[in-house]
Amino acid sequence: MNKDRQLLSHIFYQPIQIVTLQEMLNDKAAHFTHPIIVIIYEGQVECTHQGKKIQLSSNSVMLLNDTDDFHLLETGESSGIVIQYCAYGSKTDHLLQDAILIEHGSYRLMNLAKEIEKEADAQGNNPFHLQKLFGEMLEVLYNHLRDNTQQQLWIDKVLHYINLHFREELTREQLAENAQVSPEHFSRTFHKHTGHTYSEYLTLLRIRESQKKLLLAMPKLDDLAQEVGYREGTYLSRKFKELVGMSPTVYYQKSKRVIALNTNHTACLLALGITPVLGVYSPFLEGIEQVLPLQKLKGYEYAITSNYQEITAACPDVIVNYSGGKEKQALLSVAPVFELPCRQLSWREQFGLIADIVDRREVCKSWLQQYDEQIAHCNYILDQQLGSRRGTAIVWEIGSHQAYCLNSSHGRGSHILYEDLGFSRPDAIVTKNIEQTGYLTVDIEDIVYFPADYIFVTALPTTDFGKECLLTVLQSEKWRSLTAVQKKQMYFMNQYELFYGYDPLSTVAQLQKLMEVLTS
Template sequence: MLLDNTDDFHLLETCESRGIIIQYRVYGYKIDRLLQASILIEQCSYRLMKLAKEVEKEANTESNNPFRLQKLFGEMLEVLYSLLRENNQKKEGLWIDKVLHYIHLHFREELTREQMAKKAQVSPEHFSRTFHKHTGYTYSEYLTLLRIRESQKRLLFTMPKLDELAEEVGYNEGTYLSRKFKEKVGVSPTVYYQKSKRVLALNTNHTACLLALGITPVLGVYSPFLEGIKPVPNTHKLKGYEYDIASNYQAITEACPDIIINYSGGDEKPLLLSVAPIFELPCRELSWREQFGLIAHIVDRQEVCKSWLQQYDEQIAQCNDILDQQHGARGTAIVWEIGSHQAYCLNSSHGRGSHILYEDLGFSRPAAIVTRNIEQTGYLTVDIEDIAYFQADYIFVTALPTKDFGKEHLLRVLHSEKWQSLTAVQKKQVYFLNQYELFYGYDPLSTAMQLQKLMEVLTS
C-alpha cells in the first residue's frame, strides 16, 4: 500500500499479516504524483519486497556505511515508481480501449465527453488528457472523424440525400455534414461520390482482387507470386511481405488514398483513420468470391467481377468433366502445409487450395479432420510425425520445411511404416507441390493458378 498519510492507518491486532511501514516525504514541485497518491498495489514484485526488507534491516542496525540506507531506499523507490507507472498505464489502456470500442459502435448517437468520462470512471479533464495522448485527437475531433469516415464509406455505394446521410452518421442536418465533410476530405460529398477512388490494399489477397479487376492500387502488398504476374514500381509497393503500418505510415499518407481495404480486427485502425476510411472485410466469414464481389462494388467494377467469375466457373466445369473421366468418384483429400516444427491442415476458409478441392472439385474432408472440428476452426495444427495418422484418398502438400531440422523430421515420417500404410501413399496419390508463395493466396488470381497446378498433378 502507498499512503499519503499514515496517521489514520492501523493494522488490526487480530490480523495475522505482518507489515513494514516506511515513511518518507516528497520535496520538489517536479516530483511525479505517483509517489504521493494513495494506492493499493495489487501485485508486488519479489524484488520490491526484498528491497523493502533490506531497508528495514539496514534502518535497524548500526552500519559503517551511512549511505547504504539511502542507496537501498533510492533503489526501492525506483522499483516502486516503475511498478506504479506500469500499473497506471495498464489501467489507462484498459479504460481507453473500452471507451474507443464503445465510441466506434455508438458514434451515430449523441455522445458527450462527460458521458464517456463517466463510463470510464475518470474526471472529464483526465479523460480529455488521456484520450488526446492515445489518439492524437480531442474527443470532439475524433467523433467528427468517425462520422466523416462513415459518410465516405456510404458514398462508395450510393448517393443518398444529404439530410438522410447526415442522420445515418449522427448529424441533424445535411448542410452541417457537407461543411464538415469538405473540411476533412477537401471536396463535397457529391464530388467524392462521383470521383474515381484511389485505393490502397493492406494485404496480398485484396491487392490481387484489384489486379483481377484491372485496377492497380496506389499502394499494395505484393507477394513474389503477384509480382511475377504484374511487375509494379517500388513506389506502388508497401514494404515487407506482410504490411507494417509503422514503417509504411509516411508512404501511406503520401499516397493520399480515398479508401483503405484491409481485414477487420487490426490494431492499426485508429492510426489509419487519420488517412482515409477503412473498408474492413472479415477474413474468416467471407469466401474469396464474396470478398472479390465486395471490392468490385467499392471500385464500381461489378461487371468485370461477374465476367471473371463466370469464366472461372466454366473452367471448373471443364476440370470436373476431366476428373469424372479419369477418377470417377473423388473420395477424400487433405491439404498439409509443413513447417519446421509443426504441420498445418487447412480448410476452405484458409485457402491453400483446399477451397478448390472441397468447394469446386467435389473432394470431401476426411473424417479424421471433421471430428477435430476443422470446419469451425478453419485449420488444424499437429506435430509433424502425426501427419501419418490422418487417412485420406489424396494428400496434397503445399509447403515443405525450409530448415534442416524440419526436413530431417519429415524424412523420418515419410520412411515410417505408418506413413507407408496410408491409402494415398499406396495408391501413389500424394502430391508434393511445395509452392508456398502461390498457395498462400486466397484470391481470384492465386485461386486460378492453384487450380491449374492441382489439375496438373491430378491428371499427370
C-alpha cells in the first residue's frame, strides 16, 4: 500500500455522558467506567480520588483517565459539569492521560464547557454540533497542556539540578547556558515559576538544609556552613538570621512548632505527648484526641492550595511530611520540610526520627519497649491457641471495583501480622513481587485465587457494584473451598478508618482488634 493511502493514525474522543455536579452528587450509586473531565465554573468543590481528598475551585479543570473510586463529597453553591468520554484509535496521547489538574482555565475553555452543557440539554437537530464543541474544548485543553509542558521542560530540569547541587558554586549564567536560554529569559521564567529570584531561591535551599541538620544535632557553624554551600559560619549565621529571624544556635535550642501534613505523623507526635500546631486528623485520631478546630488542617489528607494560608499563619519551625517534590517546593518559603519516605522507613523508624526532631527520644524508647512487651504477651497467647507455627495470612481491602492486598510497608494490619505475630505471606502474593511493590491490585472476583490459612478483610465496598461483586464471590464454590473459609479463619472487620493508619497509635489499636478476632 502506498504511503499516501495508509490509514490515518490518530485518536478520536467522543462524549458519552454529561452530568452536572449536583446530578452526580444526588446519584450516590453513580460511577464512571471511562475517562472523565470535571469542569468547575464557580465555587468550591470537594472530591476524593483513590483515597486522596482534592479541592477544586472556580475555573478549574480535572482530567481523570482512571476513574476508580472517584467521588464528589460536597458541591455547596458550586456549578459545573462532568463529561465522560470514550477514546478510539490506534494510539493515545500522554498529555490527556493520568490525573491532571488545571487550576486556572481560560475564559474560552469555560465558555466552551457551558456551550457543551447547553447543547447536551437541548438535544438539538444537529447531531454533530456537540461533537464539534467537544473537539474544540479538547484542542484548547491540549494546547494549554502542551505549551505548559514545553515551557516547564527546561525549568524543571534546572530546578532538579539546583536541588541536587545547591551546595556547589552555581551561577545564573552557567545554568542559563546549560538550559540554552538567555540569562534574562532564565531570570524571568525562574521568577515566574518559583516566585523567587535565582539568588533568593539558592539562599532558601541552603538555609532550609541547615535548619534540617539543626533538628538533629548542633555542629560547629563553620562545618555546617560548608555542608550547605557557604564558606564560613559567620556568613551562614547572618543569612540564617535574615531568613529565620533567629540565630542557628537559638533555633537548635528552642522547642519546635511542628506541622504534620498527614495522619500518621500527627499520630506519632500525639504518642510522644505533643500536639502539633497544625495536623491532619483521621476520624480514628479525632476519636481518641480532642483538639481545637484551629489545630486541624482541612481534609482527611491535606491539600497545599486549600491550607496554604493556615500553614503560613502558624509560623512553623518545621513541617513533617512524606517525600513529595511539589509539596516541598510550595512550602519552601514557609519552613523546612522534614521528609520521611513511608516506603523506605517502617513506622518505628519514622516514629524514632520524629522523636529526634522534637527531643523526645526517651519517650519514644519507652513507648516502643511497652509495645514490644505487649507483642510478647500476644505471641504467648497465640502460641497456646494456634501453635508456634502460625501459617500464612493475607490482608484485603475491598474497594468499589477492585481489591487491594497490602504488605507491611502499607500497614493496614499487615505489618503486625508479618513482622510482630509471626504469620507469613502466602506464595501467591510473594510470586507477585508484593515485597517490592508494597501492594497488589486485583479484580474483586479474583481474590479466590490467593489462598491463605488466615484471611483478613479490613474494608468492604460501599457501592452497589462492589457489594454485588463481593456477594458473588462469597457464594462461589471456589471461595467456599478455601482453607481459611472451611476452618472459619476468615475475618470481616470492615474498619477502614482504624486500619488506615501506619503509626504507633493505630498499630496498638489494630493489634487489639486482630487479637480479638484471632482468639474469639
